[in-house]
Amino acid sequence: MSSMSPRRVIVAGAAVVAGVIVSFLGLASTRDAVALSIALAIVVAGGTMITSAPLRAGHPVLVRAATCATAVVAALVATFYFSATTDYNLATGAAMSIVLVGLSFLTGASGQISLGNGAFMGVGAFVMAIWANHHATTPIVLTLAIAVACGALVGFLLGLPATRLRGPYLAGMTLAFAVAFGAILNSFNSWTGGDGGLQLPTEATPPHWLVSLFGRSTPLLTTNTAWLTDITLVVTGVAFFFMANLFASRTGRAMRLIRDNDVAAELVGISLPRARVTAFVVSSAYAALGGALWTLINNSVSPSTYSFALSVTILSVVVIGGIGTIPGALIGGLIYAYSASVISWIVTQTGLNAQGNLASQLNGIIFGGLLIVTMIFAPLGLAGSIRHFWHQRQRRPAPDLNSPSTGPTLAPGS
Numbered sequence: 001m002s003s004m005s006p007r008r009v010i011v012a013g014a015a016v017v018a019g020v021i022v023s024f025l026g027l028a029s030t031r032d033a034v035a036l037s038i039a040l041a042i043v044v045a046g047g048t049m050i051t052s053a054p055l056r057a058g059h060p061v062l063v064r065a066a067t068c069a070t071a072v073v074a075a076l077v078a079t080f081y082f083s084a085t086t087d088y089n090l091a092t093g094a095a096m097s098i099v100l101v102g103l104s105f106l107t108g109a110s111g112q113i114s115l116g117n118g119a120f121m122g123v124g125a126f127v128m129a130i131w132a133n134h135h136a137t138t139p140i141v142l143t144l145a146i147a148v149a150c151g152a153l154v155g156f157l158l159g160l161p162a163t164r165l166r167g168p169y170l171a172g173m174t175l176a177f178a179v180a181f182g183a184i185l186n187s188f189n190s191w192t193g194g195d196g197g198l199q200l201p202t203e204a205t206p207p208h209w210l211v212s213l214f215g216r217s218t219p220l221l222t223t224n225t226a227w228l229t230d231i232t233l234v235v236t237g238v239a240f241f242f243m244a245n246l247f248a249s250r251t252g253r254a255m256r257l258i259r260d261n262d263v264a265a266e267l268v269g270i271s272l273p274r275a276r277v278t279a280f281v282v283s284s285a286y287a288a289l290g291g292a293l294w295t296l297i298n299n300s301v302s303p304s305t306y307s308f309a310l311s312v313t314i315l316s317v318v319v320i321g322g323i324g325t326i327p328g329a330l331i332g333g334l335i336y337a338y339s340a341s342v343i344s345w346i347v348t349q350t351g352l353n354a355q356g357n358l359a360s361q362l363n364g365i366i367f368g369g370l371l372i373v374t375m376i377f378a379p380l381g382l383a384g385s386i387r388h389f390w391h392q393r394q395r396r397p398a399p400d401l402n403s404p405s406t407g408p409t410l411a412p413g414s
Helices: 008-025 030-050 055-057 058-078 083-110 117-134 138-160 167-187 206-212 226-248 250-260 262-267 271-299 308-321 326-350 362-377 380-395
Strands: none
Touching: 008 167, 030 058, 058 083, 058 362, 083 117, 083 138, 083 226, 083 271, 083 308, 083 326, 117 138, 117 167, 117 271, 138 167, 138 271, 167 308, 226 250, 226 271, 226 326, 250 262, 250 308, 262 271, 271 326, 308 326, 308 362, 308 380, 326 362, 326 380
8 A cells, every 4th residue: 555655744734833823822722723734734735645655646636635635725824914905816816726626527628618617607506596586594515506507507508509519609609609698598587587687685694603613803814704705615625636636537528539539439439429428518507507606706696797708708718727737727727817907907007998998808809818828838728838848857867977978988097
């Protein structure tokens, strides 16, 4: 059985002890010190497991769980030190990264082009708002699950005709759904609120047990609006854990074989219709989850948010981050989240009219420019190019000191 070396365990234990001591010396509240000590212990333990080669080889699922848990806990601790604006951007980026990793599975793994993930996001967003308006006492987790189920159902219905469509014809079908989504919402304006959208009946509040555990008076761990960011981060970590296992599973390998050679996939017994429908269901479920989280974060939903332009932006961002890769979805989510801040800074620095035509089109101009630059200099996306560079560096042979190119060989005793 694979295990970690005693030296690695000792170093990790010493780091945990040092972190606990610093936490209790640096924080006035005992509850804050205990919470920070637990977080540091999880991060150190997770980092130790991630960097252990025997564990990575023998227990990959455990390492994936440790990776997601470490990233989530580190982000949770950081949210208590960030400003409200940074927390909001982080939550928005995390929700978008869920959508991107679902599209990465559909397009990057199975090779099916979709221009309708913005509409799939809208399905989850409106289901979340509609259900909350009619059943306000439903727990958030259950409401999110209902939104995911509805998104998966829509993906299944669209995935059925997708089994007979490929390439531009498949893209055209998803494009039609994205364009028609706004009209569909307006057709049920008694449920969706029409052009004005819907507001959640009450602002989401933290549960009583969390308030009692971390009172509002504590300086470090306060239960304010940042807890919505924390919920989004936890859900994102769980979603990425399942997607990482799906990429590495037999289903993920079958998807990649279909993408590369569907004839060979059929010859080895893979059902192409079933695999393609599965990819659509997974991608639409993830998109609906991201849309539901957006509704929770913004406390409202509007049809104009989920236009065809959003679907194009989603596809552009996932290509920039690295389609077919999980880190690429994270990178793309962060790029999308902070693009509004960058655009605002550009408008302020250049003196553009914020209400003018150029300023309103800067979002598309910037993402279009980034997409062109990425296709020219990093066709694998940022994450794919970094991974390719790292693998090339690892495979580079070590220089032979005795070869003529590195200098003459010295005789013994010379």
